[in-house]
Amino acid sequence: MQDKDFPPYVISLAQQSNKVTHPSVYGTHSKNCLTFVFPDGPKEKRFKVIYLLSHELFHSWLGSKLEIPLNLRHKYRWFFEGFTDYFGLQTAPKTIWGLLLGKAHPMEKY
Numbered sequence: 001m002q003d004k005d006f007p008p009y010v011i012s013l014a015q016q017s018n019k020v021t022h023p024s025v026y027g028t029h030s031k032n033c034l035t036f037v038f039p040d041g042p043k044e045k046r047f048k049v050i051y052l053l054s055h056e057l058f059h060s061w062l063g064s065k066l067e068i069p070l071n072l073r074h075k076y077r078w079f080f081e082g083f084t085d086y087f088g089l090q091t092a093p094k095t096i097w098g099l100l101l102g103k104a105h106p107m108e109k110y
Helices: 043-059 077-094 096-101
Strands: 010-016 026-030 033-039
Touching: 010 043, 026 043, 033 043, 043 077
Parallel strands: 010 033
Antiparallel strands: 026 033
């Protein structure tokens, strides 16, 4: 079974020097667009970009496609964030980027 009812999606990634931006990953998400800014750094820190990308893309399904009424969103935020975190952490290492970083599972350090 596939869900093919998605509009075109734009993903923008920008790497900036630590001298220009805060030394962490940040970004924004709208209906069909993701924008991330991330600092220079070792490969291990770049995994956070991959994880956040995976997390936010999963939100386009869980939270956008599967919606709950506005008055209940705060009450069930743990569900949406918890599952997107879980699937983000499970999916990111299996992506081509995760494989390129050479990590079997990046959270093994934590």
